[in-house]
Every structure is written in C-alpha cells, then in structure tokens.
Amino acid sequence: MQNYTLSQIADLLGAELHGDGTQEIKKISTLANAQSGHIAFLANKKYRSQLEDTNASAVILSPADADYFSGNKLVIANPYVCYAKLAQLMDTTPRSASVGIHPSAVIHDSASIGDNVSIAANVVIEANAVIANDVQIGPGCFIGEQVKIGQGTKLWANVSIYHEVEIGSDCLFQANTVVGSDGFGYANERGEWIKIPQLGRVIIGDKVEVGASTTIDRGALDDTLIHSNVIIDNQCQIAHNVEIGSGTAVAGCTVFAGSVVVGKHCQIGGMVAINGHISVCDGAIITGMSMVTKAITEPGIYSSGLPHQNNKEWRRSIAHIRNLGDMKDRLKVLESLTKSLNIEDK
Numbered sequence: 216m217q218n219y220t221l222s223q224i225a226d227l228l229g230a231e232l233h234g235d236g237t238q239e240i241k242k243i244s245t246l247a248n249a250q251s252g253h254i255a256f257l258a259n260k261k262y263r264s265q266l267e268d269t270n271a272s273a274v275i276l277s278p279a280d281a282d283y284f285s286g287n288k289l290v291i292a293n294p295y296v297c298y299a300k301l302a303q304l305m306d307t308t309p310r311s312a313s314v315g316i317h318p319s320a321v322i323h324d325s326a327s328i329g330d331n332v333s334i335a336a337n338v339v340i341e342a343n344a345v346i347a348n349d350v351q352i353g354p355g356c357f358i359g360e361q362v363k364i365g366q367g368t369k370l371w372a373n374v375s376i377y378h379e380v381e382i383g384s385d386c387l388f389q390a391n392t393v394v395g396s397d398g399f400g401y402a403n404e405r406g407e408w409i410k411i412p413q414l415g416r417v418i419i420g421d422k423v424e425v426g427a428s429t430t431i432d433r434g435a436l437d438d439t440l441i442h443s444n445v446i447i448d449n450q451c452q453i454a455h456n457v458e459i460g461s462g463t464a465v466a467g468c469t470v471f472a473g474s475v476v477v478g479k480h481c482q483i484g485g486m487v488a489i490n491g492h493i494s495v496c497d498g499a500i501i502t503g504m505s506m507v508t509k510a511i512t513e514p515g516i517y518s519s520g521l522p523h524q525n526n527k528e529w530r531r532s533i534a535h536i537r538n539l540g541d542m543k544d545r546l547k548v549l550e551s552l553t554k555s556l557n558i559e560d561k
Contacts, residue, residue: 219304221273224254225289227304228297230275234287238272243302246271257284258295275301311335311353311371326358329366347384359395365421377433383421383443391428394419398432398439398455398473411435413455420444426451426467435473448485460497486520 219227222236244253246262249271256275257263266274266284273287275294291297312335320338322328328340329348340346340358347366352358355373362376365384370376374388377395388394400411415434420443425431429451433439440458441447448467453459457471460479469483472491477483481495484503489495495511504520511517524532 217305221254221287221289224301224304228289228291228300230289230291230297232289233281234273238287240273243298243305244271246274254289254301256294256298258298311351311369312338317354335372341378353390362395371427377417379416380419380433381416382419383423385422386419387424389425389427389429389449392425393430394425395433396430398435400435400455415439415456417441420461423447429453432457442479454491466503 218239218241220236221232221234221238221240224230224240225232225236239252240254241252244250244255246255246257246265246269249255249269251270251272253271254273254275255269255271257266257280260280263280263283273289274284275289275291275297276284277292277294278290281288281290289297310333312333314331314333316322316334317336317338319336320334320340322334322340323342323344325342326340326344326346328346329350331349332346333351335352335354337354338352338356338358341360343360344358344362346352346358346364349367350364351369353370353372353374356370357375358364359376359378359380361379363381364376365382365386367384368382368386370388371390373391375393376382380395395417397413400413402409402411413433413435415436415438417431417433417439419441422444423441424446426447426449428449429447431439431441431453432455434456437456439453439456442459442461444462445459447453447465450468451465452470454471454473456474458476459465460477460481462480463477463483465483466485468485469487471489474492475489476494478495478497478499480498482500484501484505486504487501487507489507493507493510495507496514498514499511500516501507502516502518502520505517506519507517
C-alpha cells in the first residue's frame with residue numbers, strides 16, 4: 216500500500232487542508248481505533264464526541280464539524296465520499312488472477328481473449344466467448360458459450376456465467392455469483408411439472424457490482440436487464456425478466472420475483488421481497504424486511520416489516536392481528552345499530 220502525505224491527499228481529493236501537510240498517512244481507521252499515522256473521518260454527528268479522544272494524525276471533516284477538532288484535518292463537503300475515494304487510493308485488495316493465462320485453464324479455440332487479460336487456475340471458457348482487454352477471471356470460474364465480458368471487469372473465484380450473457384465494462388462480481396442460470400419456469404400438466412426452457416439472456420451494463428453468492432436468472436423469452444451503476448449485495452435472488460434501473464442499490468438477501476421492474480436510483484434494504492410482475496418507480500426507498508405486493512408509483516420511503524418486540528408483546532400483537540377480522544365484523548354490527556338508533560331518534 217502506498218503512503219500519502221496530507222498535502223497529496225488534499226490535492227488528489229479536492230479537500231481543504233488545515234495543519235501539517237507533510238504528515239504521512241499510512242492507514243485509514245475509525246475515530247475510536249485510529250493511531251499515529253492514521254487518518255479517520257466523521258460522517259455522522261453522533262460520533263462527534265470521539266474527536267476529543269482520537270489518536271488519529273488527521274481527520275476528514277465537513278465544514279460544519281471542522282471547529283470541533285483542533286488537529287490536522289481535511290475539510291470537504293462530503294467526508295464519507297472523501298473517505299470512499301481515499302480508500303480506493305489506498306486499497307490493498309489483490310488481483311483476482313495474475314496477468315496471463317494459467318496452464319490449467321481450458322479455453323475453447325474459438326474464444327476471443329483481449330490484451331492484458333488475467334485468467335487463473337481451472338477456469339473454463341467455452342466456444343465463441345469474447346473477453347475484452349484487462350479482464351480478471353479468478354480461479355474456478357466458468358464462462359459459457361457466446362458470453363461477452365467488457366473491458367476491466369473483474370470476477371472473483373468460482374463465478375459462473377452461463378451462455379449468451381453480456382456484461383459491460385468495469386464490473387465486479389464477488390465469489391460464487393451465478394449469472395444466467397435458468398429462471399423458475401414450469402407448466403403443470405395433471406400434477407407433472409413440465410420445464411420451460413429459458414430462452415432469454417442476462418444483459419448487464421457498465422460499472423455494476425454484484426455480491427457473493429447472488430444469482431441472476433436469465434429471461435424466459437425476453438432478457439433480464441441490469442442497467443449501469445447498479446450495486447447488488449450478497450445472496451440476492453433476481454428472477455427471470457427482472458429489470459433494475461441505473462443507480463439502484465440492493466442490500467443483502469433481497470428477492471425479486473419474475474418480471475419485476477425497478478426504476479432508477481432506488482434503494483432497497485436487506486431481506487426485502489418483491490412480488491412478481493409489479494413495478495417500482497424511480498427514487499423509491501424500501502426499508503429492510505419489507506414485503507412489496509403491489510406497484511410503487513410515487514417516490515418515497517416504504518416499509519412493512521414489523522419491528523422487534525419481546526416475545527410476550529409480540530404474541531399479544533399477533534393475537535390482536537388474528538382477531539382483526541372478528542373486530543371488523545363487530546364494528547359493522549355496531550355501525551348498523553348506531554344508524555338504526557339515529558333513524559328512530561329522528
């Protein structure tokens with residue numbers, strides 16, 4: 216990892232420097248755990264009190280928080296974004312594969328391999344696949360027939376890309392991700408399930424990141440579409456013919472049923488379930504553990520998961536929910552009686 220001085224960091228990230236620009240920075244840390252030579256950041260005011268006791272050699276702060284710290288500091292409008300960019304500069308993540316082709320890789324003669332491609336041990340690349348320049352393919356990956364992978368995309372170990380999938384440039388796929396597997400398509404004939412071959416593809420845009428062990432199914436007839444700049448967390452299920460708009464973020468263990476259409480710049484929390492054949496408009500925010508059963512047509516924050524309670528309170532709440540139908544019927548009777556009494560009074 217390369218070390219930087221505060222002056223260099225300020226210049227690279229467009230921050231305003233206050234203090235000793237020659238201070239060398241070796242690591243990024245939290246305010247609570249920082250040591251000499253470390254830089255920390257404050258992005259949430261509830262941690263402001265930690266500024267008094269931090270051992271960090273410098274802190275990234277917003278203008279609103281700058282006066283709360285007297286040491287070396289970088290002042291910038293969005294400290295969290297500044298931290299993200301600095302983390303990229305100081306990233307120690309290794310390549311998923313060394314430059315070149317490992318001798319154990321099996322590559323079909325008709326596959327096209329670009330320049331500066333890295334292919335690790337036990338990779339299989341099938342017929343007519345097209346791998347662009349600077350792609351990294353980790354050990355044990357499978358690349359199916361006629362797959363296209365754009366420049367600079369990185370696959371970690373054991374990623375499986377089924378036939379005819381198209382992936383854009385500068386994407387990142389974490390280990391054990393599966394793209395292009397069959398959607399859950401079956402017809403029932405007198406109790407026997409008849410498989411429907413999934414004839415669509417998966418098309419993924421540029422700068423898409425997909426977490427570990429996430430599955431993106433191919434379309435039944437049309438394609439499953441993941442637009443550019445989408446980020447998807449670990450262990451998500453994206454069923455056939457789903458479309459996710461650009462800039463949308465999806466947290467872990469979320470499930471999209473078939474033919475869901477999600478707009479641009481949405482934020483979807485962890486363990487959300489979205490029923491099939493419905494749409495979510497641009498800019499919607501769905502909090503964790505929500506169950507979405509009908510279309511969302513206006514931007515806003517949507518929730519449905521019950522917050523935790525102690526067991527006794529939870530059992531009482533569930534009992535009330537189970538009795539709602541009976542309570543509704545009793546209210547109808549009372550309303551009818553009230554109406555009849557009003558008529559008689561008149």
